[in-house]
Amino acid sequence: MPDLDYAAWFATMPSPYIVVTADLVIVEANQAYLETTGRTREDLVGRRLFDAFPESEGTAGSMRKVLESLERVLESGKPDSMILHYDIPVAGRPGEFEERWWSPVFTPILGADGKVEHIFIRSDDVTEFVRSSALSHQMPSVELSDRIALEAELYDRARELHDLNEELRQANLRDRQVAVTLQEAMLLTPDLAKHSDVAVRYRPAIESFNVCGDWYDLVDLTGDRFSVGVGDVVGHGLEAAAVMGMLRSVLNAAIRALERPAHALEVLTLYARSMEGALNTTAVEALVDPSSGLIIYSNSGHPPPVLVHPDRGCDLLNQHVDPPLGARPQHVPCSQAGHPYAPGDTLVLYTDGLIERRDEGIDMGLDRLCEVLTHHCEQSPEDMADAVLDELGVAEGGRDDISLIVVRL
Template identity: 80%
Template sequence: MPSPCIVIAPDLMIVEANRAYLEATGRTREELIGRDLFDAFPENAFDPSADGGMRKVKASVSRVLATGKQDSLILKYDIPVAGQPGEFEERWWSPVFTPIIGSDGSVEWIFIRSDDVTAFVRSSALSQQLPAGELSGRIALEAELYDRARELHDLNEELQQANLRERQVAVTLQEAMLLTPDLEKHPDVAVRYLPAIETLNVCGDWYDLVDLSGDRFSVGVGDVVGHGLEAAAVMGMLRSVLNAAIRALERPAHALEVLSLYARSMEGALNTTAVKAMVDPSNGLIIYSNSGHPPPALVHPDGECELLDQHVDPPLGARPQHVPCSQAGHAYTSGDTLVLYTDGLIERRSEDIDVGLNRLCEALSRHCTRSPRQLADAVLDELGVAGGGSDDISLIIVRL
């Protein structure tokens, strides 16, 4: 390698050094191999301005041995001038300490690449036209700031990895809670769930389908305020309560009343929005109740699209006192398509929600002759969220 490199063992003995390292430090193999790193390179006692360069190296090596993770820094360590005893040349280095992990998972070696950055540090300081007396101090300060910036960068990467792990846990939890056994009995129903991609955390969207007595069934979607594991957990509990309520009461408004009362007693559940619709094939009727949610859409085979917005109540638990939920009925004919969704499908920043609703209706009208699964994919693609959006998206499409 063209860069100066050495390998040390966990006991800090130097076990190998390449030619570039020998040339850069002015040492021979005999002076380095088999010696303790800090015996071979003691602290710069002759240079008080060095500010503990080798102490930084020792701390960095200790971190690598303790964590098994790469570490780096920048330091000042002068080297002897060849043929001039007692004379030293100022040098700045940027060593990178890379652990080599053994079969037992422990650090077996540490590979140290030490790039000479003297020219870079000097040019940076000289470009500021510093007086000669301030040059060394300013270089030391810049090196320290650079070192801290590298540490902050590493910390930021660790935090990002932690957030990604939390997001994966939340997505897995959410997918488990969205299992819908009754869905298998309805080949003319398509569902889609897309986690948000512009944030590190998932949100609290859900969908559900429940078979009721006779040939009736209900579909619903909802959206919990907030992000991350807490929102996903709240979503799971609210969805379960609503699932049980609609099975027992078989009336969308009554089921949402139960859910509203439950939300008032649960931290993180207030202002959740939800819409529940019951499909009654025998009477050709959709009965729906809406608590602060974007309205369902009913698309006819000829492309006409209606919004079911006759009654819309406030979000769950938003009123100071409990008030019964309202509901409405709407007739449908065979071949119509019922569409329920969460706001991530239609809302865009700095855009009125009516614009998003109109865009949705236009997309549904254009592709209304497709199967529910094809229609779901076409709508997501046309609205630009096939790969996910800035918010979670739940979508359920029912061919009636």
């Protein structure tokens, strides 16, 4: 994903936001906040929060609650929210104030040490809601004692909503962990234990609570030959993961029986046509044959494997690429190509989550991958895999699932 202009994003957010330090000094305010409060940046930035918004008659209790909420955030490192009554100056009428009710949400921003460095404050104007609530209770006006009671009720409701949201978030995290554990179980590769010169990585998407349908595999064949493959099922969630598990098993069995990547992918294509959710899956299978010094590969719509040489040369194995599984109206045999390799070369297969970024062509992602691979070509496959994920900015995951297999030949 390309770098975002977070300053521009913050400035144009429609909701009012400010950012304060752990010492409660205002360091930034967006345009919506300035317009809502009738303040200027000079009124706010660089000032302590309670100097910029001092207590006034009737607001002492509310400001005390703000401080208590901020202290909870600083101590726990978790968000907090409340309902606040605070009047603001009337534009163009000095000395006059307008009654306002706010629903601030305090979100901590943690530093590398895990401590709160800044607090992101969103303040939504809920004045109309409070007034309509007062009218619904047939109150001709909101007196101070009634305000306190109403504030307490709204605050309790806000806390209940916050607690419910936290419970839902934790439940989603548990469901995601179950899904990830299931997918990791389906990615077990028994033959991998015999190859100390092969590294594999799987990273689930971080922008979704669902896993996707990426896979990798390694299969030992007759003699000293072996095959490696990766694939990507269209869709997200447990359904895509289940389809992935079945397609991976079929391809594993097909390459063992046929020992030709093109024939194995033909079998997989025929199987995909009979299975809901399997069409348009992409996959690439590569057979490494030390006796001939060739990598024999077949590709169904997948990003090309990369062969990296010790002299920092880099080849894309893209001589033949067929459409994704089942994309053609009628079944057509898969193509196959051979590419020579030498001992010490490194073969890298991956899924598109490793290289694809928003608003960026696929060629740019491939160039960036090749640059990283050639820079680290002398490292071990394990270190090379870690370096690729780190330097491509997906060490902790990306927008899409990522499967990666690095083979030292």
